[in-house]
Amino acid sequence: MTLDANGDSPPSLYEFDAAGALLSTQLPLPRKSGKVRDLYDLGETLLVVSTDRISAFDYILPSGIPDKGRLLTQMSAFWFDFLGGRHHLISTDVPASLSGFDTGPLEGRIMEVQKAQVVPFECVVRGYLEGSGWREYQESGQICGEALPAGLRQCDQLPEPIFTPATKAERGHDENVSIQRMISDLGRETAEALREKSLDIYQRASRHARSRGILIADTKFEFGTIGDELVLIDEVLTPDSSRFWDASIYQPGAAQPSFDKQFVREWLSQCGWDKNSPPPALPDDIIRQTAAKYREAYERLS
Structure with a gap:
């Protein structure tokens, strides 16, 4: 064990x-x-560290x-x-600037990315x-101002x-x-570009996932701007940002x-x-089952 100048163990x-499970990083x-993520400023770029935290x-x-x-x-x-196009990912390798630190726990869980205005x-x-x-459809027959056909069941595929x-x-x-709120805040051109990019990514990803026996029920993307360009950022199409279902057992009408x-x-x-109070620790079997589902999704999709 290395001691610092005062003879104490370094933090x-x-x-x-x-x-x-890696709960926290303190570089x-x-x-x-x-x-879930710890974000570090490297000067010209950012380092995104995905911990094993779960919320x-x-x-x-x-x-x-x-x-x-x-x-x-x-x-x-x-x-x-797979998607190509413009995104913020530079590398998943440990940056040379961290060579003086113990970076073993970071292997495989980091993305060095370009800075963007979110x-x-x-x-x-x-x-x-x-x-x-x-829930919104049950109350109003709409989602975010988008009218949907009557009589749809829980988990039905949308037209x-x-x-x-x-x-x-x-x-x-x-x-x-509503999209109108986005137009009001961002301007029509930007809002329409975000809608077009999001739908295109979803449709291409869904075709690939379906070929691997997985349905992407819904997902959320984040975009940022680098200069004047809209760029896909953050995580993309993971079990934390998407609902993935097994196509072989899909049966609408229930969860x-x-x-x-x-x-x-x-x-x-x-x-x-x-x-409403601090949550309890998870039992070992729940941890194992959850880890297995994340791994199965990764292996089947990739």
């Missing part, structure tokens, strides 16, 4: 839980932290999902390459009727994929809004099993937690 750069660089019901849980961050990073890298909307595309879209933007919330849930943190949400809903 650890990484925090792991008992299962080996000595300017840092911002979200629910549910707007809480970050005390238990992580081992290797979740690596799977999310590798899945995003796959999709950026567009303040989530670009949501829905191909199937579920989640907040299903055509629809673009349903949402405002980005720092805390709590994003708010679904579908999905390749995400479904086991976590179900256990938290049934364990007696009030969803």
Whole structure:
């Protein structure tokens, strides 16, 4: 063990839980932290570190999902390459500027990206009727001002994929809004470009996923601007940003099993937690099942 000048052990750069999940990184660089990712400013570029943290019901849980961050990073890298076009990813290799640090825990879970001015909307595309879209449809027959046919069931495929933007919330849930709200805030040209790009990406990704036996029920994209150009940023088409369903067992009319943190949400809903106090640790079997679903989604899609 290396000691600092005072004879003390230097602070650890990484925090792991008992299962080996990486919960936090503390590199000595300017840092911002979200629910899952730690973001570091490298000067000309940014370093995005996907930890193994997992959130549910707007809480970050005390238990992580081992290797979740690596799977999310590798899945995003796959999709950026598959989709082509303009995006912010530069490399998934550890930058040379970090050569003086212990970077072993970062391997496979980082993206060095270009800096971009983030567009303040989530670009949501829905191909199937579920989640907040299903709730809104039940109340009004619409989603974000988009009228839909009467008589649709939960998880029905929509006649055509629809673009349903949402405002980005720092805390709590994003708010679904109409395209008119986006036009008002960003201008018609930018809003229409975001809708067109989002629908195109969704449709191309959905064709590939379907060929691998997976339905992309809905997903959310983030875009930013570099100069005057709209660029795809953040993660893309992962189980944290999308609903993936197994095409072989798809049956509309009820909720579908999905390749995400479904086991976590179900256990938290049934364990007696009030969803207003610090959440409990996850049992080992829920951690294992959740990790297996993330890995299966990655392996089947990539």
